[in-house]
Amino acid sequence: MSAAIHTDMNDMLxxxxxSRLEARVTAANAAGRPALVPFLTAGFPTxxxxxxxxxxxxxxxxxxxEIGVPFSDPVADGPVVEAASLRALxxxxxxxxxxxxxxxxAGRYDAELVLMGYYNPFLQYGLENLAADAAAAGVAGxxxxxxxxxxxxxxxxxxxxxxxxxxxxxxxxxxEERMAEYAAVASGYVYVVSVLGITGVxxxxxxxxxxxxxxxxxxxxxPLALGFGIKEPKQxxxxxxxxxxxxxxSALLRHIDAGxxxxxxxxAWK
Amino acid sequence: MKKGYFGEFGGQFVPxxxxxxxxxxxxxxxxxxxxxxxxxELDDLLRNFxxxxxxxxxCPTLSAELGVHLWLKREDLxxxxxxxxxxxxGQALLAKYMGKTALVAETGAGQHGVATAAAAxxxxxxxxxxxxxxxxxxxxxxxxxxxxxxxxxxxxxSGTKTLKDAINEALRYWIAQQDSTHYCFGTAAGxxxxxxxxxxxxxxxGRETRAQMLERTGRLPDMVVACVGGGSNAIGxxxxxxxxxxxxxxxxxxxxxxxxxxxxxxxxxxxxxGVLHGQMTMLLQDADGQIEPSHSVSAGLDYPGxxxxxAHLGAIGRAVYGMATDSQALEAFQALTRREGIIPAxxxxxxxxxxxxxxxxxxxxxHVVVNLSGRGDKDMEIVREVLFREGELA
Ligand SMILES: Cc1ncc(COP(=O)(O)O)c(C=O)c1O
Numbered sequence: 001m002s003a004a005i006h007t008d009m010n011d012m013l014x015x016x017x018x019s020r021l022e023a024r025v026t027a028a029n030a031a032g033r034p035a036l037v038p039f040l041t042a043g044f045p046t047x048x049x050x051x052x053x054x055x056x057x058x059x060x061x062x063x064x065x066e067i068g069v070p071f072s073d074p075v076a077d078g079p080v081v082e083a084a085s086l087r088a089l090x091x092x093x094x095x096x097x098x099x100x101x102x103x104x105x106a107g108r109y110d111a112e113l114v115l116m117g118y119y120n121p122f123l124q125y126g127l128e129n130l131a132a133d134a135a136a137a138g139v140a141g142x143x144x145x146x147x148x149x150x151x152x153x154x155x156x157x158x159x160x161x162x163x164x165x166x167x168x169x170x171x172x173x174x175x176e177e178r179m180a181e182y183a184a185v186a187s188g189y190v191y192v193v194s195v196l197g198i199t200g201v202x203x204x205x206x207x208x209x210x211x212x213x214x215x216x217x218x219x220x221x222x223p224l225a226l227g228f229g230i231k232e233p234k235q236x237x238x239x240x241x242x243x244x245x246x247x248x249x250s251a252l253l254r255h256i257d258a259g260x261x262x263x264x265x266x267x268a269w270k
Numbered sequence: 271m272k273k274g275y276f277g278e279f280g281g282q283f284v285p286x287x288x289x290x291x292x293x294x295x296x297x298x299x300x301x302x303x304x305x306x307x308x309x310x311e312l313d314d315l316l317r318n319f320x321x322x323x324x325x326x327x328x329c330p331t332l333s334a335e336l337g338v339h340l341w342l343k344r345e346d347l348x349x350x351x352x353x354x355x356x357x358x359x360g361q362a363l364l365a366k367y368m369g370k371t372a373l374v375a376e377t378g379a380g381q382h383g384v385a386t387a388a389a390a391x392x393x394x395x396x397x398x399x400x401x402x403x404x405x406x407x408x409x410x411x412x413x414x415x416x417x418x419x420x421x422x423x424x425x426x427x428s429g430t431k432t433l434k435d436a437i438n439e440a441l442r443y444w445i446a447q448q449d450s451t452h453y454c455f456g457t458a459a460g461x462x463x464x465x466x467x468x469x470x471x472x473x474x475x476g477r478e479t480r481a482q483m484l485e486r487t488g489r490l491p492d493m494v495v496a497c498v499g500g501g502s503n504a505i506g507x508x509x510x511x512x513x514x515x516x517x518x519x520x521x522x523x524x525x526x527x528x529x530x531x532x533x534x535x536x537x538x539x540x541x542x543x544g545v546l547h548g549q550m551t552m553l554l555q556d557a558d559g560q561i562e563p564s565h566s567v568s569a570g571l572d573y574p575g576x577x578x579x580x581a582h583l584g585a586i587g588r589a590v591y592g593m594a595t596d597s598q599a600l601e602a603f604q605a606l607t608r609r610e611g612i613i614p615a616x617x618x619x620x621x622x623x624x625x626x627x628x629x630x631x632x633x634x635x636x637h638v639v640v641n642l643s644g645r646g647d648k649d650m651e652i653v654r655e656v657l658f659r660e661g662e663l664a
Contacts, residue, residue: 072560075441076285094558120545124559146283171287197446
């Protein structure tokens, strides 16, 4: 939906800058496909291979890359992401290493970049420094799975001041009223969690996914990205309303861990 | 103040998928907990199933040595052997009123697991207990007790394979099973409303102590002392005295082996503020915000965080948080056993150890109450090992 449609209501308001993430997802949709959003844990499987796979994802047509910032205690994650996270920590990955690496590669990626991680490492880095360094590193958004609306005001404001989105997460048990509360502050895209559960590869998708997407459609004007348990396009067949973006994490990590390239994973989706 | 905060500490740092069950729990605390029917039923369970009220025991020998009147609040005499059952009976009953059919819980030493399994069995609920694989081995008798009580015990193989990882796994399970299952959190920590709920259920300790002191001595204690793991037995003792300026409050954290830089379980003394398990609190963590492994000879204190209300009471200076090392706790364990005929849990021995090692800080001639949070039966194996090694047992 373009801003122009709202001119009758918004005559007096300055136009909000269009989010890079929102624009990127919308562009993919305009080309007739969902935006592809791979998740890759930083420093996995090794420090060097991580950067190679980043290049591969970028070449392979990723629209947005979610870079996992490892944490010792990832409560929203299943065994695959947790193991990747712990391995990355053993490899010596820190948030500073990630941001320095991205700064050194600024302008290299066609894909937009999102950092996804738990709150404590961000907090200890210092939220103001984080916003500044993330902006310098070309990061367009953050996803913080343990930072619900009640706790996110400070981080959201500091990021917004740098033009960086804090992505809202909603799921099968998020009511329409609650989604509306998120809609009042959300930007970028909305991460729709497919399942009442944690990350991990699943065969089918839960039957309630269409209802969750329908509630989110009503509540948000932003694009919807579906994640948790997604591996291949056929899981989305027969959905009345296709998500605007698809996120794959555990399936991609497993694919890489088995010795395959990240780029080859994306081929199935094009 | 923001909802669910104690000063700067507390909050609800959880995945959005856990917000609905946390709100459901808040509503139940508001609507069910205060009702006469609930309170009467819980009171009956506490009296006639768990064994309340617990005695307040004077310690003549140690009192003479220390120059104070030393009292013990005897939570060790409760059913299942520790204060934990005050909390699990309250939460299990609440869950039942909420229409839940199952409980999930984490456990470290196994005391909270046993107390949850007993409450579930008593109230006819299913029970799943997550326990770090390392703890499953070192606390084998409690694993047996949980299984006998009908609980399913799931060893956790991830991370450090101890309590913090068991909490991670129980939270993950709860996300998926929230419709049928209540998370019976074991200490006054975690996301709001758990620190408040567990504290309110444990406050029976401090309320009884207060009444017993007034009845026996005609006055309030000059000092109350309790060990602090997550902080439930301590906040249960402290909270009813917080507004009494004359009562000094001392929490005791586990210092581990005690040499500089050793692994420990003393986040208020040796940690920094941060976020773990849904709460902003004092944490053992490295410079990058990764959680550090903790250590204590007592598995029940072996946790890198602490309940947010303790972090707050420490920050504003209303409570003082001291430390006791593994070996000081073992000495206190032996002192109480030989001098007063009571075998305390190693956790509770930390509280007593602080008293024995800080005579200069005690109110001379005054009344000091130590919360004896649990009994030492579960610790026989660990104590035997250490005392044999040191040649004190043949
Ligand atoms: C006897 C005893 N005391 C104390 C604790 C520590 O817990 P909290 O700090 O919540 O009282 C435990 C935990 O297992 C325990 O078993």
